[in-house]
Amino acid sequence: xxxxxxxxxxxxxxxxxxxxxxxxxxxxxxxxxxxxxxxxxxxxxxxxxxxxxxxxxxxxxxxxxxxxxxxxxxxxxxxxxxxxxxxxxxxxxxxxxxxxxxxxxxxxxxxxxxxxxxxxxxxxxxxxxxxxxxxxxxxxxxxxxxxxxxxxxxxxxxxxxxxxxxxxxxxxxxxxxxxxxxxxxxxxxxxxxxxxxxxxxxxxxxxxxxxxxxxxxxxxxxxxxxxxxxxxxxxxxxxxxxxxxxxxxxxxxxxxxxxxxxxxxxxxxxxxxxxxxxxxxxxxxxxxxxxxxxxxxxxxxxxxxxxxxxxxxxxxxxxxxxxxxxxxxxxxxxxxxxxxxxxxxxxxxxxxxxxxxxxxxxxxxxxxxxxxxxxxxxxxxxxxxxxxxxxxxxxxxxxxxxxxxxxxxxxxxxxxxxxxxxxxxxxxx
Numbered sequence: 001x002x003x004x005x006x007x008x009x010x011x012x013x014x015x016x017x018x019x020x021x022x023x024x025x026x027x028x029x030x031x032x033x034x035x036x037x038x039x040x041x042x043x044x045x046x047x048x049x050x051x052x053x054x055x056x057x058x059x060x061x062x063x064x065x066x067x068x069x070x071x072x073x074x075x076x077x078x079x080x081x082x083x084x085x086x087x088x089x090x091x092x093x094x095x096x097x098x099x100x101x102x103x104x105x106x107x108x109x110x111x112x113x114x115x116x117x118x119x120x121x122x123x124x125x126x127x128x129x130x131x132x133x134x135x136x137x138x139x140x141x142x143x144x145x146x147x148x149x150x151x152x153x154x155x156x157x158x159x160x161x162x163x164x165x166x167x168x169x170x171x172x173x174x175x176x177x178x179x180x181x182x183x184x185x186x187x188x189x190x191x192x193x194x195x196x197x198x199x200x201x202x203x204x205x206x207x208x209x210x211x212x213x214x215x216x217x218x219x220x221x222x223x224x225x226x227x228x229x230x231x232x233x234x235x236x237x238x239x240x241x242x243x244x245x246x247x248x249x250x251x252x253x254x255x256x257x258x259x260x261x262x263x264x265x266x267x268x269x270x271x272x273x274x275x276x277x278x279x280x281x282x283x284x285x286x287x288x289x290x291x292x293x294x295x296x297x298x299x300x301x302x303x304x305x306x307x308x309x310x311x312x313x314x315x316x317x318x319x320x321x322x323x324x325x326x327x328x329x330x331x332x333x334x335x336x337x338x339x340x341x342x343x344x345x346x347x348x349x350x351x352x353x354x355x356x357x358x359x360x361x362x363x364x365x366x367x368x369x370x371x372x373x374x375x376x377x378x379x380x381x382x383x384x385x386x387x388x389x390x391x392x393x394x395x396x397x398x399x400x401x402x403x404x405x406x407x408x409x410x411x412x413x414x415x416x417x418x419x420x421x422x423x424x425x426x427x428x429x
Contacts, residue, residue, distance in 0.1 A: 025202035033209025036140040036167035047124035067291040073283035079126025080279020086119045087271040094119035099421045104165045107145035119336040127294040129326035130337025140164040163206040170207030171214040222391045224305045226364040229395045239361045243354050244373040244405035248412045251377025254328045255417045261332040278333025289322030297345030313356040320349035343378040347371030368393035373409045378419045
């Protein structure tokens with residue numbers, strides 16, 4: 001006897017969006033894509049120039065080693081004081097508590113943007129273990145929403161938010177693929193007219209424009225030049241499954257620690273106490289872990305992998321743990337920045353540790369699987385975790401392994417505390 005089920009009939013028809021609606025979206029998407037990329041590149045350039053002054057010119061003039069333990073402690077503490085002053089005194093106060101914000105979110109008031117970008121620039125230049133993504137995306141969303149609603153008051157707010165988010169993500173990673181994956185994940189559960197590809201049309205234009213602008217001007221690259229995996233076997237699959245799962249557990253340590261460390265810093269009750277104290281702790285961690293554990297981690301992980309096989313397991317374990325604790329402290333005490341880039345460094349160091357302990361594991365398998373696991377734990381962004389892990393390996397053969405490895409790793413992290421808090425200071429799940 002046949003049993004009727006809700007899925008027995010044809011799927012409901014979703015009417016396609018007419019061309020006359022999609023075409024007018026191209027120009028604003030192009031404009032937002034270019035401007036978002038230029039703002040990102042401008043902040044990156046300023047922070048790099050300031051970093052050179054702080055970590056090279058100034059210590060050389062004083063006759064002090066730029067990465068000596070004393071200078072690392074002084075610089076991170078001074079960065080905490082500088083960012084604390086911005087949050088305390090500059091109008092806008094650098095926006096909401098960074099521990100309570102993720103990628104994107106509701107548009108901030110335009111008056112918040114200058115202090116947000118200033119605090120983010122100081123954080124990047126000062127060596128704090130955070131990336132540029134959160135403040136840059138928040139600033140671009142605020143500006144695109146404000147200008148877009150002035151130019152077209154009847155346009156929906158979500159349109160400008162999605163354009164700015166996609167454009168900035170495309171600019172950050174140098175490809176629109178990452179933007180399309182993240183935006184599609186956000187749109188999947190949101191009702192709206194037209195098919196998913198109709199709703200992705202304008203964000204994909206913005207993401208592609210942002211990525212091309214960045215690529216033409218800055219030539220970013222995530223390729224670690226790992227030995228390619230050409231013929232994966234069952235041993236590679238097993239190694240990928242195990243490494244990704246263990247790395248996810250390692251990344252969860254940061255998530256479980258966030259509310260407790262955040263609560264400890266909040267007891268200080270003032271940014272001019274929380275940020276300098278956090279900077280001092282980060283300085284001590286940097287002195288312990290060495291120069292590679294400072295900053296957002298993109299250049300540092302390339303330097304780490306360039307000496308593949310030259311690090312002892314003890315050195316790699318120390319850098320992975322120090323960077324994990326540094327990310328936890330930076331995310332807890334009020335520094336403005338994102339968590340993806342330092343999480344990638346943690347994954348690279350942890351993967352190299354796994355390969356050092358078990359040399360039979362292929363380096364591309366160990367490192368990319370570890371990055372996948374750590375990113376799944378710290379971001380809960382499945383697509384972006386797969387994308388970054390695959391790009392680092394730069395090997396098509398790794399993609400199928402990573403897709404399978406993501407499954408047990410996701411079972412480990414789903415429903416667990418996230419690396420983000422709600423307004424009460426409790427972990428999001």
